[in-house]
Amino acid sequence: MTKTAQRRTAAEVAVRPVEAPPPAGDRGRRRLTDQVRAYGFLVGGLICFALFSWWPAIRAVVIAFQKYTPGSAPEWVGTENFTRVWGDPEFAAAWKNTFTFTVLALLIGFAIPFVLALVLNELRHAKSFFRVVVYLPVMIPPVVSALLWKWFYDPGTGLANEALRFLHLPTSNWSNGADTALVSLVIVATWANMGGTVLIYLAALQSIPGELYEAAELDGANIFQRVRHVTIPQTRFVILMLMLLQIIATMQVFTEPFVITGGGPENSTVTVLYLIYKYAFLYNDFGGACALSVLLLLFLGAFSAIYLRLTRSEGDSA
Template sequence: MTATGLTPSTQGAPDPASQAAARPTAHHPARAPGRLARSVRRNLTAHGFLIGAVVCFALFSWYPMVREFLLAFQKTERGRTTWVGLDNLTTVVNDPAFWQAWRNTLLFTALALVLGFAVPFVTALVINEFRHGQGYLRLLVYLPVMLPPVASVLLFKYLYDPGYGLLNELLRLLHLPEQQWLQDPDLAMLSVVVAATWMNMGGATLIYLAALQGIPGELYEAAELDGAGLLRKIWHVTIPQTRLILTLMLLMQVIATMQVFVEPFLLTGGAGPEGSTTTVVHLIYQYAFSFNNYGAAAALGLLLLVLLAGFSAAYVRLSRTEEA
């Protein structure tokens, strides 16, 4: 037997290189042009909406803020604009109406927190106890929010009228002394707060109601087994379970009430009897449109912005500390 015979014959065996060359190449199907075009159009549409939103914010929110910041340090006379530094701020602080406006604004905020923060929460608690007709009650509570502010103000002007107003008519029936609701400096601010609470409580009530309906019923059942009454269940179950939304609404309430303008302006003309309803925002309005002093108006607006920003930052920091 020869060495050639011991070696396996390779004649007729396929060559690996020829096999690789002969193996059909896997071609990935090219993306259809229509699919690519749809993807491009979809992305362009999304970016178009995004760009539109950014442009709207830039024109109607960011630009006015930047412009206000610049106006606070400028003064325009006879078409000429000059930088005056802190002169506008000095003018505002030395105005006697400045401190009165801040006192009235803080008083309105305090009264609004007592009424406007507590009343919607209590209303949500009551509605949550109803098993039927909650939809109609939600609509009834939210109806004042849907009314135009002018219509609501006209309604309260009728209620507060010293001659034929409904409130004084009720006082006459009860043989109680009549009141000058919007003409008395001691009652004007409280009357404005009551009207503002009624006009704006619907949204807060629905938010509280949604939070209440998210509380597990097992917690109330466990509290009842422990002998807890209604007030204890509210204090130990309801409030802790809704603490996050309560604190958020508190922050929003303070920010909104510190910027109150519509209700005092429409009910009492803004200033009210003896300036009892003059708020900071109304004073800004007076500087800008009554005195044509846009620099002072911008300076006062900047002060309000800094105060609210500081309050918001302090609140967020305290909230993080409590969560940690």
């Protein structure tokens, strides 16, 4: 391009009129359109929650006070369902098994994801590969995962006992033994669900400023002291929230007892949610099932409120 053409182009750009902003009315209409579109998406989500979450929950609370059988008119019975469920011998066993499962899941399954996240955070090579490996169990459908572990725990030809025989170690009944069934289910649940927890911990670890670790190293802190005085305080909020979510999830365990043990042996793996299933679909007692659901809802709601109150108080005092 010649210099004359360049000057002409520059002159045209210089004298090109600047576009005036749209009138106030157009801006208002555009803002209104954006708000209508946003509220439209919001209303759609609220309708989905109302139809598939809130309404079933409200309906369950109503049925808890009724004698309800599909195909017949419901009959109000007051607190009779709660009294009958409370007196069921399986009621105490189900709550005991659920609490035991929750405690074992905290002891076994809460520390492992945190340790794995620490290890993955220190890796320098193949980070993406190991993240996929850790998260892979989450992508397997829960029923498929439970069926795989059911074969793995088979006392005769299962892979677990085959490995023990190869190492010349005593075999176990695993999920078929009353003393070992619940622990076996905790291992399954930990393996199947820890992938998401590991990634959340990993994201929290990567948000910690590196200067804190450098200062700790200059002060002579070893790796355990750095974890105790830097890592845990910096990820405290994430740890507390994930602990609450894990407790709520393990209190509602159902897939593993249903698929692997069927509540046995000797009712050693009957949980509250599995007992709800039995009332509804084996005993055809939907009133009792909903009464159990309401009791579980009240317990988890009260526990969550107390937990959040205590952790918030600790955070304020700190």
